[in-house]
Amino acid sequence: MPSPKKQSRKDIELKQEKASVTPIRQSSRIASIVAAEKEGSSQRVEKITRETRSSMKIEEKEKPAARTKSYEFGGPVGAFFMIFSLPVTLYAVNLACRKDKCTILEMPKLPSSLAVLVDMEAAFIFLGWFAFQAVLAVLPVGRVAEGQPLKSGQRLKYRLNGFLSLLVTLACLGVAVYYEVPLSVLSKKFFPLMTTAVIFSFLLSIALYIKSLFISPSKVAAPGNSGNFIYDFFMGHELNPRIGPLDLKFFCELRPGLIGWAVLNLAFLVDAYQKQGTFPPALTMVVLFQFVYVADALFFEDAILTTMDITHDGFGFMLAFGDLAWVPFLYCLQPRFLYESKFNLPWYCLAPIALLNVIGYYIFRGANSQKNDFRKNPHSPALAYLETIPTPSGKRLLVGGWWGLVRKPNYLGDLLMALAWSLPCGFGHVLPYFYPIYFFILLVHRERRDDAECRRKYGASWDRYCERVRYRIIPYVY
């Protein structure tokens, strides 16, 4: 136990540190950074930045985890509603879009027996798949990267071998096709596989919540620390849960669900080829687009370390269900529609859609890489041409390049791609457009959440950025 005398001295020091990040002090620090930059003294800039960071770290290290004051997603009631409505939506959309019909004008036909939805073989396939990906993820192969600094100042280490895992998975699929293993089992058992993923994500979220009750305050994720069980279960109470070398959030976000989505698509394509003797153009194109999206996420795996999911949100039901059930079994809706319905479009319709996808990808990749490279090395000579503005935390905000066009250029590119994945399904049905519609809503909401978080982090500097870059996602529109 510290002596009362020592404790009170520590308190004084703490108060002094807290005072050092008051708004007045913040603006004087920005002024010092700007002055030092004008003088061209990069050493002084580094020094002021280091001082500011360490004073903020001391402040945060000593605090018990602060309770979340503002609720998102409609608070506990909204979270409770989503825990039930998300799985229902997943089933409803997939049941409404089946071989003979794809419509929202009729009630989805419920399966004749439970065996259509639940199946032991599918459960083994799913669990085997999850274990296979986990083994690949912990193999000591591939670069190790450091995450963004945590509240404690510590940086977690992440093994980056996602792209290699994708290649190994593809090789295994190739061998399976060669030995005539029927991949059609994946499309036949689509619903039982989905049910296993749903049950698994519920069980995983419960385990994660129980584990999070025993962690130290520095490991708590601020958004999932309200004290309300339902809300924290949904948002995720622990920021970076790990089992030995396996970082569960990082793993689930990129491996079993994301690669699983690409594998389901490939299974539809192989089956279509085996049945029709040719690769149907529209299906092939969408499978290829989505494959590039998945491969890109794994190739630029370290870029996810600066996203909101990893730096800010806890690992709870929202992400567990999103990663393991929602992404693989809903994002493949357009390929599944094209596979089941055999719908096609002529090349002169597919060509402009392909161009839209390329433009979307160019913006998405350019924006994500620009921000990620800048966060990794703000003094990189390759980025020196970009205009930036200082913030009290020492970090700067990009106000040139992609990040000067709109506040979320990466969302803009992602949305263009989402549209390009649905257009090959034609205009006869609304359901294949579920993804771009849902995605637009998700990203508008996500932008608002991030805006609030950045205003909290960067104060007046964020307001300056918003004045400079007026549009949020779509130039001159929104």
Ligand SMILES: NC(=O)C1=CN([C@@H]2O[C@H](COP(=O)(O)OP(=O)(O)OC[C@H]3O[C@@H](n4cnc5c(N)ncnc54)[C@H](OP(=O)(O)O)[C@@H]3O)[C@@H](O)[C@H]2O)C=CC1
């Ligand atoms: N397919 C899907 O279902 C989904 C895809 N996505 C995609 O994931 C990607 C990541 O998205 P997300 O994590 O939401 O958001 P961002 O990658 O945009 O990350 C937000 C963070 O970036 C930093 N930042 C914001 N503006 C600037 C700026 N001007 N200069 C420098 N840094 C800035 C801030 O963090 P700090 O300053 O602390 O570094 C902010 O908190 C996007 O491409 C998105 O489209 C997202 C959700 C779902």
Ligand SMILES: CC(C)CCC[C@@H](C)[C@H]1CC=C2C3=C(CC[C@@]21C)[C@@]1(C)CC[C@H](O)C(C)(C)[C@@H]1CC3
């Ligand atoms: C349905 C719920 C209300 C919300 C669930 C959201 C999740 C499905 C998404 C939250 C952020 C995601 C990201 C990707 C996939 C979807 C989820 C998990 C991402 C891995 C897709 C590939 C991209 O290249 C990316 C940038 C790595 C994405 C990161 C965010």
